[in-house]
Amino acid sequence: NAGVMQNPRHLVRRRGQEARLRCSPMKGHSHVYWYRQLPEEGLKFMVYLQKENIIDESGMPKERFSAEFPKEGPSILRIQQVVRGDSAAYFCASSPSGQFYGYTFGSGTRLTVV
């Protein structure tokens, strides 16, 4: 019974490259959330998705960031033209549809921009 799977665990990108972070929710979970954790800061909400729908993207930077959760396959967080300030840990969480009792988080992807 696998938990929330994120890959890669570590990702190094040069400035200007694209970063793609993947998240496979727990079996039976159709709600996915992305959070970012900057050094010495708390987890910050980025986006909330259901299959094929973006429900709330109020925490996403206006440019360069996008997220999707297709009908088949994992959720993808895409960061275009990365900058040093994008270096952070990105966590994905999932929950089953219906009432909310707390997330199950993945182990995160640590993005380093050099």
Added chain:
Amino acid sequence: EDQVTQSPEALRLQEGESSSLNCSYTVSGLRGLFWYRQDPGKGPEFLFTLYSAGEEKEKERLKATLTKKESFLHITAPKPEDSATYLCAVEPFTGTASKLTFGTGTRLQVTL
């Protein structure tokens, strides 16, 4: 704007030395307050959800309580394996359900 403030930022205890972590919150209406544990290099691990003032939840050496303005995580007779960062988060009634605002955490170190 919803806010969560955790104190202290860091806490060092000896094994068996009980203490409490504080989480103060400001939210338009509280749907739920959550406690998570995070180990270095890992994702947060869910501990408790509290919904109303006066509610208490327990799990092994941990006990979480909730008032209208703050929550406490009491650690009784801690062991070295309790060393971690403890995160508090709130879910407001207004806005998108299941969107959490987190505090910056309390780093707990338990020594022998």
